[in-house]
Amino acid sequence: MYTRHKILRILSNNDKIDREKPFFKKTYKGQRTIHLAKIEADGMKVLKIKKEDWAKGLEKIGESCRLLGPLKDGEFHNFKELGRGELPDFNFQNTRLSPKSIVYPQSEKMFDYTLDQNDPDHDILKEAEKNYSSQVVMGIRPCDAKAFSLVKLNFDSPEYKDIYWLKRFESTTLVGLACHNPCSSCFCTSAGTGPFHSEALDMLLVQEQDRFLAQILTEKGEALAKIAGWTIEAGSNAQEQITTMKESAEGRITSFISGENLKNKSAMEIYEEPYWEDVSFSCINCGTCTYLCPTCWCFDVQDETCGNCGIRIRNWDSCMYPLFSLHGSGHNPRGQKLQRVRQRFMHKLKYFLDKYDEGIQCVGCGRCVRYCPVNIDIRRVCELMNRSEACPVTI
Amino acid sequence: MLEYTEKIREISKQLLKDCKVDMVIGFRKGTIPMMNEPTFIKSANEVGQLVWDSNCGINLANYLTNRKENIGIIAKGCDSRNICVHLVENKIKREQLHIIGVPCKGMIDKRKIAALFEKEILKVEENGEKIVVEGDGTVKVFEKKDVLQENCAICIHRNPVIYDDLVGDLVEEQKDVDRYEDVRKIEAMAPDQKWSHFDDLLKDCIRCYACRNACPLCYCPTCFVDESRPQWVGKSIDPTDTRTFHFLRAYHCAGRCTDCGACERACPVGIKVRTFTKKLEKDVKELFNFEAGLDPDVRPPLDVYKTQDPEDFIK
Amino acid sequence: MQNPYLPYPVRISEIITETEDKNLKTFKYVFINPEDEEKFDYKAGQFAELSIAGKGEIPIGIASSPVEKGFLKFTVNKVGLVSTHLHNMKVGDVMGIRGPLGTWYPWDTMEGKNVVIIGGGFAFTTLRSSIVYMLANRDRFKEIHVIYGARTPGMLLYVDELKEWEKRDDIHMHITVDATDDPDWKYNKGFVPTITDQKAPHGNDDTYAIICGPPIMIKFTQPVLEKLNYAHDHIIMSLENRMKCGIGICGHCNIGRHFVCKDGPVFTLNQLNNMPREY
Numbered sequence: 004m005y006t007r008h009k010i011l012r013i014l015s016n017n018d019k020i021d022r023e024k025p026f027f028k029k030t031y032k033g034q035r036t037i038h039l040a041k042i043e044a045d046g047m048k049v050l051k052i053k054k055e056d057w058a059k060g061l062e063k064i065g066e067s068c069r070l071l072g073p074l075k076d077g078e079f080h081n082f083k084e085l086g087r088g089e090l091p092d093f094n095f096q097n098t099r100l101s102p103k104s105i106v107y108p109q110s111e112k113m114f115d116y117t118l119d120q121n122d123p124d125h126d127i128l129k130e131a132e133k134n135y136s137s138q139v140v141m142g143i144r145p146c147d148a149k150a151f152s153l154v155k156l157n158f159d160s161p162e163y164k165d166i167y168w169l170k171r172f173e174s175t176t177l178v179g180l181a182c183h184n185p186c187s188s189c190f191c192t193s194a195g196t197g198p199f200h201s202e203a204l205d206m207l208l209v210q211e212q213d214r215f216l217a218q219i220l221t222e223k224g225e226a227l228a229k230i231a232g233w234t235i236e237a238g239s240n241a242q243e244q245i246t247t248m249k250e251s252a253e254g255r256i257t258s259f260i261s262g263e264n265l266k267n268k269s270a271m272e273i274y275e276e277p278y279w280e281d282v283s284f285s286c287i288n289c290g291t292c293t294y295l296c297p298t299c300w301c302f303d304v305q306d307e308t309c310g311n312c313g314i315r316i317r318n319w320d321s322c323m324y325p326l327f328s329l330h331g332s333g334h335n336p337r338g339q340k341l342q343r344v345r346q347r348f349m350h351k352l353k354y355f356l357d358k359y360d361e362g363i364q365c366v367g368c369g370r371c372v373r374y375c376p377v378n379i380d381i382r383r384v385c386e387l388m389n390r391s392e393a394c395p396v397t398i
Numbered sequence: 399m400l401e402y403t404e405k406i407r408e409i410s411k412q413l414l415k416d417c418k419v420d421m422v423i424g425f426r427k428g429t430i431p432m433m434n435e436p437t438f439i440k441s442a443n444e445v446g447q448l449v450w451d452s453n454c455g456i457n458l459a460n461y462l463t464n465r466k467e468n469i470g471i472i473a474k475g476c477d478s479r480n481i482c483v484h485l486v487e488n489k490i491k492r493e494q495l496h497i498i499g500v501p502c503k504g505m506i507d508k509r510k511i512a513a514l515f516e517k518e519i520l521k522v523e524e525n526g527e528k529i530v531v532e533g534d535g536t537v538k539v540f541e542k543k544d545v546l547q548e549n550c551a552i553c554i555h556r557n558p559v560i561y562d563d564l565v566g567d568l569v570e571e572q573k574d575v576d577r578y579e580d581v582r583k584i585e586a587m588a589p590d591q592k593w594s595h596f597d598d599l600l601k602d603c604i605r606c607y608a609c610r611n612a613c614p615l616c617y618c619p620t621c622f623v624d625e626s627r628p629q630w631v632g633k634s635i636d637p638t639d640t641r642t643f644h645f646l647r648a649y650h651c652a653g654r655c656t657d658c659g660a661c662e663r664a665c666p667v668g669i670k671v672r673t674f675t676k677k678l679e680k681d682v683k684e685l686f687n688f689e690a691g692l693d694p695d696v697r698p699p700l701d702v703y704k705t706q707d708p709e710d711f712i713k
Numbered sequence: 714m715q716n717p718y719l720p721y722p723v724r725i726s727e728i729i730t731e732t733e734d735k736n737l738k739t740f741k742y743v744f745i746n747p748e749d750e751e752k753f754d755y756k757a758g759q760f761a762e763l764s765i766a767g768k769g770e771i772p773i774g775i776a777s778s779p780v781e782k783g784f785l786k787f788t789v790n791k792v793g794l795v796s797t798h799l800h801n802m803k804v805g806d807v808m809g810i811r812g813p814l815g816t817w818y819p820w821d822t823m824e825g826k827n828v829v830i831i832g833g834g835f836a837f838t839t840l841r842s843s844i845v846y847m848l849a850n851r852d853r854f855k856e857i858h859v860i861y862g863a864r865t866p867g868m869l870l871y872v873d874e875l876k877e878w879e880k881r882d883d884i885h886m887h888i889t890v891d892a893t894d895d896p897d898w899k900y901n902k903g904f905v906p907t908i909t910d911q912k913a914p915h916g917n918d919d920t921y922a923i924i925c926g927p928p929i930m931i932k933f934t935q936p937v938l939e940k941l942n943y944a945h946d947h948i949i950m951s952l953e954n955r956m957k958c959g960i961g962i963c964g965h966c967n968i969g970r971h972f973v974c975k976d977g978p979v980f981t982l983n984q985l986n987n988m989p990r991e992y
Contacts, residue, residue, distance in 0.1 A: 077602075078513050078668055096518060099667060100604070109604065110634035113718055116766035126766045126807040127722045127745075162975070163717045163960040170714070186518050188430060270969055274989050285436040287460065289608035291666045301964035304718075304957050305633050308767040315718075315766075318634045320963070321606075326624050327965060328955050328991070331771070331792035334928070336954070336991040346991070350967065358970040376608050376664035377456060378433040626794045 049245065050228060051237040052208075052215040058090060060231030061141070067230065068176075069138040071105055073098050082140065091141045093210060096186050097368060101297035102147050103154065105140055106171045109294075113167065114315040118308065128315060133167070135174045139227060142180040142208070145200040146191045146366040150297030151177070152203040153366070156359050157300055167317075176223050179204040181245075183252050186369055190258040190382060194367030198256070199249035209245055216241055260385040262352065262363060268391070270353050274345065278387050283344035285377040290321035292347070292371035292379075298364045301327075322347055348384050400524060402450040402500060405565040406472060409498050413470045414442040419496050422470035423461050424448040431522040432508035436461060448472075450565075451524055455505035455547055457660040459614040463489045471495055474502035476549075476658035478558035479691025480614040483654050486694055489617060499561025501569040504542065504550035505659075509668055511545050514538070549659035549672060552577050559692055578680045584673070596641065602667040603640045605633070609671045610647060612664035615654050622646060648674035653682045653698040656691045717960050720764040720809025721749040723785070728804055731788060733867030737835050738800055739776065739788045742810060753813060755779055756820065757842040758951065758979050761812030762959045763787060763799065771795045772956045772974065775813065776838040778845035785810065788838045788870055814959045816979045818843055818923055818949060826919045827856040831934060833905045833926030834863055837870050839951060840925050844878065851883055855919070860912060862889040862905040866898060887912045906933040909941075916943030923949045935982070948982040952992050968992055 052060065064070055065087060072091025073080040079099040085091060114128040151172065158165035158172075182189075182198035191197050201207050205224035209216040216237055219225050228234070265273075293299040303320035307313055320327060323344075328337040337343045355364035365381065372380050410422040425434040426447040434453050438461075439445055450472070458471055459480035469490075473481055478499060484490050511531055512519055519533040529540045543551075552575050557568045584592060607623075610616045623631045623643055631646075632639040648655075657679060661671040682688050685708050686699035699707075727741035740763075744750045755761075757778055762770040771793075777786035791800045802808070818839075828847065832840040840861070847854050859878070863869045869888070879886040879900075889901035889908045901908050905926065914920060922943055924931055931950065938948055954966040954973040961975030969988040971977060980988075 078509065094516075110636070118767055126809075128720060128764065128766055128809055130716060130719060157962060157964075160961065163962065164714055165962055166714045166716045166718075184517070187520055269987075271987060271989070281437070284438050284461070287608070287611040287664070289611040289664065290604075290606035291608045291664075294604050294606050295666060300962075302957070303633060303965075304770065304963070306767050306769050307632055307634070313767050316634055317963075319604075320965075322964065322967075324607075324624075326620075330953065330955055331790075331796065342991065346967075349989075354967070354970040373430060374666040376612055376666075378428040378430065378435040380429040380435075383429060627797075629794075 047242070048219040048225075049237045049241040050217040050219065050233050051235050051241070052217055052233050053235075054213055056233060056235075057215060058088075060233050061085070061090065062088065064139055064227065064231050067137065069136060070141060071102075071138060072141040082143075085141075093142055093180060096182070096184065097144050097147070097370070099370075099374075100295060101150065101368065101370065102140060102143050103150065103297045103300075105138065106151065106175055107154070107168055107300065110316055110318045111167060112314050112316050113304070115312070116306075116315070117312045119311040131314065133170070135170045137174050137176070139176045139178060141178050143177055143204075144182055144368070145179050145198060145202070145204065145207070146189070146194075146196050146368045147297045148177050148179050148203040149196040149200060150366045150368075153298050153355075153361065153364055154300050156361065176205050176227050177203060178206045178208060178224070178227070181207055181209045181249070181252070183210070183248065185252060185256050186373075187257055188369035188372045189256060189367055190260050190369065191367035192253055192256050193259040193262070194365050195362040196366050197249075198252040199245070209248060216245060218245065258367075258369070258382060260367070260382050261389050262385060264389045264391045265352055265356055265363070265385075268353075268388075270349065270357065273353055273388050274349060276387070279341050279345045282348075282379065282384055282387065283341040286323070286340055286344045286379055287377060288323045288325070288340055288343060289376065290319075290323055291374055291376060293321040293323060294319055295370040295374055296365075297368060297370075298351070298366060322350070344379075348381070348388065351381070352385055352388055400451055402565045403448065406448050406450050406498060406500075407445045409563050409565065410439060410445045410448060410470055411442045413496055414439065414445070418468065419470040420467040422448070422472070422498075423458055424472040424498075425450065425454050425456075425458075428453065431519050432506065432511065450500065452504065452506045452529070452542065453508075453522075455550075455659060455663050456612070457614050457658045459484060460612060460660065462495075463614070463617045465490060465494070468494050469496070470498060472498045472500060473558050473561065474500040475553065475556045475558055476502075476656045478560050479555060479656040480658060482560055482691040482694040483615065483656070483698075486697055487654075492694070496563070497558065497561045499558030499564045501557045501564065501566050502550075502553075503556065503569055504546040504553065506542060506545050507547040507550075510547075511540070547659050547663065548670075549657045549662070553657075555656075555689075555692070560694060578676065580673070581677050581680050584677070596673075597637065599669060599673060600637070600640050600644060603635070603644070603669060604667060605635055605640060605643065606666060608664040608666060609661035609669075612660040613651065614658075614660070615651050616647070622650075644671070644674055648678050651675055652678035653686070653688060653700045654690050655679055718811070718958065720762070720770075720811040721753065722746065723808060723810050725802060725804050725806050725808070726784060728802075731870045731872075732835075733865070736791045737788055737868075737870065738791075739786055739870075740799070741777075742785045742787070742808075743783065745807070750783070753785070753810075755813030756817035757846040758817035758839050759813040759815050760839070760959075760974075760978065761785070761787070761810050761814060762956075763789070763795070764809035764811055765795055765798055765802075766809070768798045769795045770811070770957070770959075771799075772814070772959055774836075774839035774842075774951070774978075776841050778842045778849070780846055780849040788835060790835050811959060815974055816977055818951075818979055819921075820846075823921050824853050825855065826921055827858075827914060828854055829858045829913050829920060829922040830860070831905060831909055831913070831922060831924045831926070832859075832861045833930040834868070835870060836925040836927065836951075837861055840923065841871055841874070843923065844884070848878070848881075848884065856885070856914065857883070858885045858887065858913060860887045860889070860905060860909050862891065862901075862903075862908065864891045866890050866893050866895055885912075904933070905930050906937050909934055910937045913938070913941060916941050916947060918947075921947050921949060923951075925951045945982040945986060950980055950982060950985065952978045952980060952985075954978075954992050 070085040074083045080095040081098050082102045112131045158168040205221045207218040301320045302317045304317050329335045351364040413419045421438045421440045426437040427449050428434045432453050459477045515533040521532040523530045527542045631642050655675045688699045722745040723742040726743045729739045731737040760774045764770045773787045776788045956966045956974045957963045959974045961972035966973035
């Protein structure tokens with residue numbers, strides 16, 4: 004599902020670099036990103052989709068796949084399954100809950116079992132019947148899409164593959180919606196992604212007045228466009244237009260984090276720093292940040308029995324809860340709030356970075372910032388963790 | 399209420415200088431509009447961080463449970479009632495506390511204001527009784543009384559019931575307030591109507607437990623939803639389990655809940671959690687004529703037996 | 714794609730109560746599908762998830778040794794929901810096992826070297842696996858010392874085997890108890906760190922120590938080993954942590970950048986020094 008552009012020239016926003024050689028360049032705020040400025044024509048196709056073709060295309064897709072898109076429900080938007088003829092509501096900045104539940108449901112059945120001793124298979128777990136039919140997610144923001152590639156690192160290791168997550172991810176086509184007006188709490192550009200970023204997307208839609216421009220990024224995206232009947236290619240300057248809009252959107256980002264020192268400082272050094280008490284004091288150890296976060300993935304496995312039959316399910320879990328690390332003996336290595344809060348930030352901004360060397364485990368969507376009941380701000384914590392010299396606690 | 403900030407800082411500074419307390423728990427300015435972050439100050443020269451405005455809806459009594467230090471705590475009406483409940487329930491000792499009482503005129507409801515705008519709110523400023531909100535490319539001005547949190551609009555205990563210092567003059571308590579209009583509306587529904595009302599209310603619940611954790615009353619070392627021997631409640635988002643959690647939590651708070659609204663404020667998906675606790679508050683008031691947290695020497699009704707307790711429901 | 718969460722069905726073939734307080738039982742399992750045994754190719758030091766339908770899973774060190782064919786043995790302490798249910802099960806009952814999981818003791822590194830095994834209480838399970846393995850491959854190791862202690866004689870595991878090993882002359886057994894008023898007790902009396910101090914050989918490039926025990930025992934044994942000149946990368950430990958999936962995905966056992974279930978549970982002290990003390 005990764006983009007397969009031919010990278011011929013890579014330009015960064017502000018710096019003059021050797022235009023012949025592609026390389027990774029640190030952005031002006033310290034995170035590594037690849038800026039794609041100009042791609043040769045044979046690398047990427049751009050289609051134009053008029054409003055009337057949009058609705059028709061969605062109908063056609065809906066005939067063979069599950070279609071999901073953002074819909075307003077009460078006061079906010081969330082991804083829901085679209086009914087026949089139902090159009091996604093793109094009048095939103097981002098959904099309240101992240102779309103991670105499309106690939107990774109909050110409660111997922113893993114196995115069935117029966118405890119009926121007359122059944123020859125009693126007490127033996129049987130794989131549950133799953134439905135991995137194709138689904139298309141329309142209008143996912145680039146930050147949430149990139150989150151999938153970060154989460155995939157966890158569920159797809161050389162030794163063990165999480166069959167549920169991977170199968171569902173493989174059957175999902177991600178059609179992104181570029182952000183023209185990022186929120187004031189979005190810091191995607193310094194978290195390895197951006198409002199027009201194409202990682203993990205199969206198609207990227209750029210909304211204009213009366214039409215969409217659609218960048219076809221992968222074979223899956225190409226196949227989807229065919230099914231939908233979206234075949235009209237945009238003019239030769241479409242890519243340039245997109246680049247202009249992208250730069251303008253990136254210019255509207257007002258929130259940044261600095262992470263250039265995170266790689267070099269040792270984990271134990273950051274672990275022992277004195278500000279954790281101040282950072283963790285207000286935390287109420289609810290699960291809001293972890294459940295809303297598109298890159299958080301921890302889960303709990305439970306058996307639920309009713310009469311003689313039962314299921315083994317997995318549910319989202321949160322490292323914020325004291326039960327998360329409780330041993331059977333009663334010993335709890337993270338029994339104190341400070342230890343749990345520190346664990347969350349260390350995992351997202353340091354341990355993950357060290358383990359995979361693919362950037363931090365955060366895409367800057369800003370949900371935890373906006374919905375933390377006590378306003379613990381990951382941007383502030385990152386700033387503290389990134390400091391290279393000893394500083395007083397208060398800032 | 400912005401003028402309270404100076405007084406809060408002054409009192410806190412003196413307390414810390416005189417070593418009367420080890421720390422002062424209050425709010426510091428938040429990083430996004432309409433939010434402040436609870437914080438603790440341990441040194442007199444850091445009191446400049448403390449602020450007070452109409453975004454201080456979080457119940458600071460939540461941070462007192464089982465602490466051993468001497469604490470200066472900033473408490474508005476509902477917070478001070480929760481401190482009384484803590485005293486009754488032995489979660490903290492009176493001698494440990496220096497209560498900085500705040501006569502409160504209500505906190506603004508960030509959801510109510512957000513719902514009046516299409517896009518993001520960029521800035522919110524308080525100007526006396528007016529709230530100035532910038533968003534959607536315009537600036538709108540609201541009367542504070544029109545955008546109060548729901549529990550604040552019907553509050554009848556705005557003044558702290560227990561305090562060592564006051565940061566301002568006591569405010570007039572609201573009179574003739576119908577606290578249970580919403581509860582009666584639901585009580586009047588037919589059973590299947592009620593069922594679908596509650597189903598609808600709880601459909602978005604993601605079992606994050608923000609409501610439980612924001613509540614000062616929910617301090618059980620192991621909450622009933624986390625027990626495994628026996629396991630009372632499933633951990634999935636199955637609607638039966640979700641209902642069990644909310645209903646049972648409301649019952650555990652019956653006779654103790656002060657309607658501070660912290661639960662509703664904390665919910666990330668905007669569930670009106672107070673629907674359940676208000677019903678039980680009404681029942682306790684009607685059956686036992688009791689309101690929680692008004693007197694640290696009076697035990698709640700579900701804790702004591704009196705011979706004249708109503709028993710017409712016992713068949 | 715194989716489902717890594719699906720356990721192999723097994724049947725309990727034997728249950729032995731190991732300790733006088735009846736809290737520790739050794740369960741012997743046979744695979745219901747014989748071809749699963751081949752797939753369950755394990756090494757001493759690894760663990761497996763014992764899975765009981767309707768109750769859950771628990772990560773338990775494998776007490777049987779890879780050289781013992783036809784069955785698996787696990788010694789389980791009764792502490793919680795699943796282990797209590799397991800203790801009430803009978804011979805012939807069906808359940809599941811997932812594994813083998815985790816890292817094993819560094820047998821390749823320890824080839825041709827002296828091995829000192831230090832165990833306390835019921836953490837001795839994977840150490841039994843190791844001792845049986847070494848005795849079956851005796852010529853691949855030099856001196857073998859075993860220091861094993863429990864609170865009282867009735868709390869020692871595998872007492873019959875301990876007695877058999879004690880009789881051998883190719884392994885030095887130092888069995889100890891914290892205290893006993895049994896006049897016939899012929900072995901040592903004293904805490905494990907004390908006996909380690911008295912009986913363990915000095916550390917050097919050719920000597921490795923494997924420690925497995927409760928945190929308090931490890932806390933006091935570690936300085937003794939340092940005093941005896943054991944380098945931190947020659948001290949091998951097996952950690953415990955709360956686990957759910959056992960395959961490094963659910964996040965519960967995460968410490969630093971590692972998962973105790975996948976990058977461990979075997980770590981050298983050197984590695985542990987660079988990890989937060991969250992275990």
